[in-house]
Amino acid sequence: MLATILAVALIHDITNATDPKLLVRQLGSTRYASRIEAEGELIRLGQFALPALRAAKDFKDAEIRTRSLALVSQIEKSLILQATDIVLNIGDLTVPDAVGLLGGQIGQSIVILPEDRPNLDRRRFTLKTDQPLPFWKAIDSICLAARLHPVVLNRLTPGDPGGTLVLHDGRFTGTNLVSDEGPFRVQLLSVHQQSEIQLTEGQSHRSFFLQMELVAEPRLSVTRGGAVQVTSAIDEQGRSVINPGIFQQEAGYYGISPSPVLRFRVDLDEPSSRSQRLKTLQGKLPVIVATRKLDPLEVTLTESMGKIYTTEDTVLTVVDYHQGTRQDPSTIQLITRPVQREGELPASKPGEPLGYRPDPIDQQIELLDAQGQTMEWFPSSQIFDGEETRLTLTISRQSMATNPVKLRFHSLLRSKTDVSFQFNDIPIP
Numbered sequence: 001m002l003a004t005i006l007a008v009a010l011i012h013d014i015t016n017a018t019d020p021k022l023l024v025r026q027l028g029s030t031r032y033a034s035r036i037e038a039e040g041e042l043i044r045l046g047q048f049a050l051p052a053l054r055a056a057k058d059f060k061d062a063e064i065r066t067r068s069l070a071l072v073s074q075i076e077k078s079l080i081l082q083a084t085d086i087v088l089n090i091g092d093l094t095v096p097d098a099v100g101l102l103g104g105q106i107g108q109s110i111v112i113l114p115e116d117r118p119n120l121d122r123r124r125f126t127l128k129t130d131q132p133l134p135f136w137k138a139i140d141s142i143c144l145a146a147r148l149h150p151v152v153l154n155r156l157t158p159g160d161p162g163g164t165l166v167l168h169d170g171r172f173t174g175t176n177l178v179s180d181e182g183p184f185r186v187q188l189l190s191v192h193q194q195s196e197i198q199l200t201e202g203q204s205h206r207s208f209f210l211q212m213e214l215v216a217e218p219r220l221s222v223t224r225g226g227a228v229q230v231t232s233a234i235d236e237q238g239r240s241v242i243n244p245g246i247f248q249q250e251a252g253y254y255g256i257s258p259s260p261v262l263r264f265r266v267d268l269d270e271p272s273s274r275s276q277r278l279k280t281l282q283g284k285l286p287v288i289v290a291t292r293k294l295d296p297l298e299v300t301l302t303e304s305m306g307k308i309y310t311t312e313d314t315v316l317t318v319v320d321y322h323q324g325t326r327q328d329p330s331t332i333q334l335i336t337r338p339v340q341r342e343g344e345l346p347a348s349k350p351g352e353p354l355g356y357r358p359d360p361i362d363q364q365i366e367l368l369d370a371q372g373q374t375m376e377w378f379p380s381s382q383i384f385d386g387e388e389t390r391l392t393l394t395i396s397r398q399s400m401a402t403n404p405v406k407l408r409f410h411s412l413l414r415s416k417t418d419v420s421f422q423f424n425d426i427p428i429p
Helices: 002-018 020-026 032-058 062-080 095-106 135-146
Strands: 089-094 110-113 124-128 148-153 164-169 178-181 184-198 203-216 221-224 229-235 261-268 277-292 297-300 308-310 314-322 331-338 365-368 377-385 388-395 406-409 412-427
Touching: 020 032, 020 062, 032 062, 062 412, 089 095, 095 110, 095 124, 095 135, 124 135, 135 148, 135 164, 135 178, 178 412, 184 412, 203 221, 203 277, 203 412, 221 261, 229 261, 261 277, 297 314, 314 406, 365 388
Parallel strands: 110 164
Antiparallel strands: 089 124, 148 164, 178 184, 184 203, 203 261, 221 277, 229 277, 277 412, 297 406, 308 314, 314 331, 331 388, 365 406, 377 388
8 A cells, every 4th residue: 555655656746747837837836946946847848848937927926927037938949949850651652652742841841953853753762761861961862762852942032930951953062061969060162272372472371271061950050150260170190180370261251131041161271281171170259140930920911000010129100001003012011129038238338339139130030922822032221339239121023913911020049059070081182
């Protein structure tokens, strides 16, 4: 009897310890140790704890509301830096059908190029794995089996959340020149050893550098967060070719329109004349990662003029909506500014431009027609005044046959991280 009671008690404790709703209530405990214990368990549960934590916004207990909000942010930021797990269960499918199945699993469309290759419909393959694979490893496995080559394209039009995964028909080049970490892949593109003479100055100069590319899963966008940091670079003779006096050149500039793709350059000291290969190269690139949150604000345009809408981080005002014709495009004028929370200082003074914007406002906006299809648009006017953004959206010529009916405004989840990379046995020209 005692054993039965103890067993029931143990089951009850385990249930309490893993039930997110009960753990959220424990965040308001009068015992500090209990609150910390609940926080740790909710973090361990990760995405499974998010529904209960988000529901805590309606609690009367301010301690529970505050701690839950902080935990939602912490868990979301950790999830965005994790690779998407993909289960491969492809049984004797054509290449288009297999790629369509993969796109449905990751919730994104995948393009196969060229589209008119008849052999794609005749090419069938089977690929099954016992365990889920991280995104890039799964893509490589499919490309190897289907004789495809993966490329991620930049965000092409305003309103797109990230990029497009394109699979080209052709020989798979393999993964010997890539370095994967979480949802990121760093690719080594080229190695350069150059000599030049400045004739007017009578000076000569030699340089040795590598061109590299960081590619994120298409659901993400990345922006430079700082200069690349080389932690190890050893040539074939065992000599370090890191030169702290060399400035690491930037490709682009901070605050550029983000995409899933970043190119960057790594400058090194000239290797030994006897060296034909770099034995190892290690480093990291600081980036700011962003993705759309779920449950966007949805605005019916015909009922929106002059109204103010508030999300968790943005105040949006619809100033004007002009319905267009076949000759005159529709336009929407908006004002956005961040929600000012108690104790926070504004990022800039009134009248001053915001010096650094990790992502543009157009990444957050979608326009939909009466059938719920997204419409192409472009920012015909964009004015920054301190933290306030005044934006005019104009429907693209391709979409002028109809008028937008709804506007969706997506809050963005951002996280800073250093993406590490490592390469071995790199040839030197």
